[in-house]
Each structure stands twice: as C-alpha cells, then as structure tokens.
Amino acid sequence: MTDEELNAWVRLSTVPGLRLQDAVSLLEAFGSPVDAMDASRGTLRRHVPAEVADRIASGPEDAQEQIVSRTLAWLGRVNGAFAVTLSDPDFPKGLLETGCSPLVLYGLGDRELLGAKLVAILGTRHPSADGARDAYEFGAGLGKAGLTLLSPMMEGIDSESLRGALEGEGGRAVVLCAAPLDRVYPASRRPLMAQAAKTGLLLSSLAPGTPLTDEAVKLRYQHLAGLASAVLVMEAGVMSKAIPVARAAGVLGRDLLAVPGNIHLPLSKGPNRLIREGARLVESVQDVAGEVLRLSDPVPRLRDRPFP
Numbered sequence: 001m002t003d004e005e006l007n008a009w010v011r012l013s014t015v016p017g018l019r020l021q022d023a024v025s026l027l028e029a030f031g032s033p034v035d036a037m038d039a040s041r042g043t044l045r046r047h048v049p050a051e052v053a054d055r056i057a058s059g060p061e062d063a064q065e066q067i068v069s070r071t072l073a074w075l076g077r078v079n080g081a082f083a084v085t086l087s088d089p090d091f092p093k094g095l096l097e098t099g100c101s102p103l104v105l106y107g108l109g110d111r112e113l114l115g116a117k118l119v120a121i122l123g124t125r126h127p128s129a130d131g132a133r134d135a136y137e138f139g140a141g142l143g144k145a146g147l148t149l150l151s152p153m154m155e156g157i158d159s160e161s162l163r164g165a166l167e168g169e170g171g172r173a174v175v176l177c178a179a180p181l182d183r184v185y186p187a188s189r190r191p192l193m194a195q196a197a198k199t200g201l202l203l204s205s206l207a208p209g210t211p212l213t214d215e216a217v218k219l220r221y222q223h224l225a226g227l228a229s230a231v232l233v234m235e236a237g238v239m240s241k242a243i244p245v246a247r248a249a250g251v252l253g254r255d256l257l258a259v260p261g262n263i264h265l266p267l268s269k270g271p272n273r274l275i276r277e278g279a280r281l282v283e284s285v286q287d288v289a290g291e292v293l294r295l296s297d298p299v300p301r302l303r304d305r306p307f308p
Helices: 001-011 020-030 033-038 041-045 050-057 061-075 093-096 111-115 129-145 157-167 189-199 216-229 240-251 266-276 287-291
Strands: 081-086 104-109 118-122 149-150 171-175 199-206 230-233 254-258
Touching: 001 020, 001 061, 001 081, 001 104, 001 230, 041 050, 041 118, 041 240, 050 171, 050 287, 061 266, 081 111, 081 149, 081 240, 081 266, 093 216, 104 111, 104 189, 111 149, 111 199, 129 149, 129 287, 149 157, 157 171, 157 189, 171 189, 171 216, 199 216, 216 240, 230 266, 230 287, 240 254, 240 266
Parallel strands: 118 149, 118 230, 149 171, 171 199, 230 254
Antiparallel strands: 081 104, 104 199
C-alpha cells in the first residue's frame, strides 16, 4: 500500500457520520478510497447521504487532518506497528458480520495472529480467588491447545486470563483495545499491554490521536464478538457486560461456552443462565478446544475414568 493509498484510507475512515454501508458503497462505485476522496460532490451524492458527500467533498477538517498526520507518523515511527484495511486479505472478515466494522484496523505486534483461532474469556471485574485462578489457568492452557486468547484487557477475569496466556508455555494473546494504540486504557493495564505487544498482538479500531469516547468502548465489545471464534464466560452476574457480549457472539454463530458455578453464588448466575439458554458447559481447556477445534479424541479427565 502506497503512502497515498494509506492516507486516503485513514481520511475516509475518519469522515464524521460515515457508516460502514456508506463506505462499502463508495468503494464499490470508485474502486479505491483515493478515487472516492477525489470525486465531485454531485457524484458522491449518488452513493452516500448528502451530508456525508459534502464532508468528503469539502476536504478534511482540522481535527481530522491532525488524526491523519498523527496516524501516519505513528505507523512510520513505532516498530511493529501496521494498519490493515477493509480490502486487505488479512482483514478479519468476522468484523464485517457485526455491521459496525472499522474500515481500518491498527495493530502492534505479530500480524500473523490476525488469522488465529481466538477465544475470548469474559467475566466479572471482581472475581473470587478460585475464579481468578481458573481464569489464569484457562488462559495459560489455550496456547497448548492450539488456540489464542482474545482479551479486552479489563480488570478481573479478563486480565487474569490475559496474564495466564502471556505467561503460559507457548501462549499468545490478541488484545482488542478500546483506545487508540498510542494510549493505554485503562492505565493500570500498562504492563500487560507492553507484554502483549512483545509476544502477541494489540489491535484497535481507532486511529492514533482519536479521542476515546463511550461509544468507542461499547463498539470494542461488538468487535470482540465478531473477531472471536468462541466466547467463554466464567464468574459473571446476570447484569455483567460479559452476558450481552456472549449473546451477541452467539447470534453471529460463534461458539458460546460457559463454566458452571454454585447455584447459591451471585457470580454463578450469569454462566448458569447462559447454559440454560444453550451455551455449552465446559470445565477444562480440553473442553474448550473440543468445542472450538472439534477434536474427535478429547483428553480424558480424571473424573471420566472408571473406578472399581
């Protein structure tokens, strides 16, 4: 991709009010962002709403121009940084199924992980001691099973599973960040973010320099549902954010998995309800691998063996 093409992709992706379907219409009509950005106002209005066509034809606003400049500088300055666009073969096609896919995805780290089988492990921000240990062990075991953790890098179950994935033998992780990659959010996750960039992959749908908004935080979870091959929920209350994310993944056809819990504990309510709704009950990483990779010969567990 030339500098001119990258510039056009970033400019197009930062046009205020541009929806995914608008961008697709422009790309189908003009073939590339370069030609779309050079089209006349009248021609643009045939393919996108008038207000969007006017913004494109008027040229980038000052704030938009600053984001484009900062993004290009970041890509040229930071080792391991890259951008993958909607037309790139490496672009995760699962994002398109969400209906809110970014046009450009920004990465830092191992680009090959864009094609990995990703498992998101979600749950409460305030896990029990057992829950934190289980999250760590599940995260650490994914690498041995041929799977890669997908993490939103939040506190609790999320960060414990991420620590396990990064510290486990052969473990790697893809971290989907709410903020642009020139910023750490939440700030307390800085060490994990640095470690993930070295051995795994950081991803963001926001260009460097873009302000972080509540909408961006919410979109991150929709994108996670699209990127994941499976979503596993453990220790989550019925009102936990993990529950709607898991359901969204299920609607997209992803494997929906849950670790059951004590019926008397509030943090068991979420996973147990998902199981009643059709999520697959799992109790080990072998169970997870069996669901995601469809293993024909799962590893036997101690309780499965007959005793005299």
